[in-house]
Amino acid sequence: MPSHETPSPTPLVLPPALARAMPPFPPGAVWLVGAGPGDPGLVTLQAAHALAQADAIYFDALVNEEVLRLARGDCERVFVGKRAGCPSPKQSEITALLVTAARAGKRVVRLKGGDPYVFGRGAEEAQGLVASGTPFRVSPGVTAGIGGLAAAGIPVTHRDVNQSVTLLTAHDASGGLSQRLDWAALSAGSPVLVVYMGFRLMDVIADRLLDAGRPADEPVAVVANATTPRQQVVRTTLGRLAARLDVDNVAPPAIIVVGGVVALAPVLGLAAAAAPEVVEA
Ligand SMILES: C[S@@+](CC[C@H](N)C(=O)[O-])C[C@H]1O[C@@H](n2cnc3c(N)ncnc32)[C@H](O)[C@@H]1O
Numbered sequence: 001m002p003s004h005e006t007p008s009p010t011p012l013v014l015p016p017a018l019a020r021a022m023p024p025f026p027p028g029a030v031w032l033v034g035a036g037p038g039d040p041g042l043v044t045l046q047a048a049h050a051l052a053q054a055d056a057i058y059f060d061a062l063v064n065e066e067v068l069r070l071a072r073g074d075c076e077r078v079f080v081g082k083r084a085g086c087p088s089p090k091q092s093e094i095t096a097l098l099v100t101a102a103r104a105g106k107r108v109v110r111l112k113g114g115d116p117y118v119f120g121r122g123a124e125e126a127q128g129l130v131a132s133g134t135p136f137r138v139s140p141g142v143t144a145g146i147g148g149l150a151a152a153g154i155p156v157t158h159r160d161v162n163q164s165v166t167l168l169t170a171h172d173a174s175g176g177l178s179q180r181l182d183w184a185a186l187s188a189g190s191p192v193l194v195v196y197m198g199f200r201l202m203d204v205i206a207d208r209l210l211d212a213g214r215p216a217d218e219p220v221a222v223v224a225n226a227t228t229p230r231q232q233v234v235r236t237t238l239g240r241l242a243a244r245l246d247v248d249n250v251a252p253p254a255i256i257v258v259g260g261v262v263a264l265a266p267v268l269g270l271a272a273a274a275a276p277e278v279v280e281a
Contacts, residue, residue: 012048012070022049023137030098030108030129032116034141035063037148039227043067046139047111055106058097060120061088062113062253064228076106091121095128102134115143119169119196143167145194145255148226152233153269154261156192161260166190170198170205177201187212192259199224199252206242209258214238219262222247224254235265 014022023046025031031050036042043051051057051070059068061081068077080097082088089097094110101108116122116138129136142148145167146156156165166186172178186193187209198205202222210216216239224232236246238258 029135033139034115036142037144054109059111115141118143152223153265162191165192183208183212195256
């Protein structure tokens with residue numbers, strides 16, 4: 001696991017009243033920190049406060065490394081994610097690294113994409129920290145399936161469209177389509193579905209929803225690399241998604257959103273700062 005050096009960190013100076021409102025970050029503690037979906041502007045003040053104090057940062061592949069500039073120059077930066085062909089370290093190995101660093105008296109930041117507790121194994125890491133008696137705090141982040149969609153002009157709720165929204169992941173721990181998802185219940189009860197980690201299986205997901213009764217002309221969007229300069233927004237329909245049409249030029253990570261809120265994208269997407277590409281199906 002290579003260490004990463006980022007030159008010239010910029011110290012973040014908070015106004016005194018805000019600085020006093022920040023929780024203490026004692027040596028020997030681990031903070032699980034959400035880095036948001038990609039745009040460094042979506043990092044919270046609490047995350048910036050933690051990064052500025054950290055002695056060691058363990059970060060994932062979906063973290064925008066620009067954010068590491070908030071750390072001190074002498075802070076250790078360790079990549080623990082998955083990259084091209086290389087397997088990521090096991091969860092137990094990452095937890096062991098965090099515990100060892102904390103026991104060495106470091107302030108440790110575990111920096112994860114989006115929100116640490118949304119389909120990011122943050123809760124598993126927190127359980128490991130609790131089991132080892134390591135003091136920890138979670139610092140929530142903007143999750144891709146809500147903030148990332150907003151940046152693409154898709155609100156996850158609108159009073160005239162949906163009174164509920166369901167976040168789901170297509171994967172279970174085996175890496176395949178989760179057998180625990182009840183597609184009939186999702187189809188009948190969830191007007192808006194937000195699917196994480198569904199890129200590879202998008203046709204299968206669409207098929208399951210069609211089989212469960214969702215209409216083929218229901219609007220769908222695939223939002224890739226949300227909030228980054230590489231953001232892509234493809235609007236299509238469930239029927240076309242089942243045939244994997246319209247998504248040839250899209251690269252993950254991506255969120256798939258199914259439901260009436262997608263129809264708002266042409267209007268609200270115009271106002272979104274980071275919405276460079278919308279492909280109409
Ligand atoms: C392991 S999950 C982590 C989710 C993260 N904890 C969060 O709250 O956003 C990774 C999945 O999140 C989604 N994702 C994360 N960042 C994204 C982005 N910038 N644009 C689109 N999807 C993203 C994709 O579905 C990706 O496969």
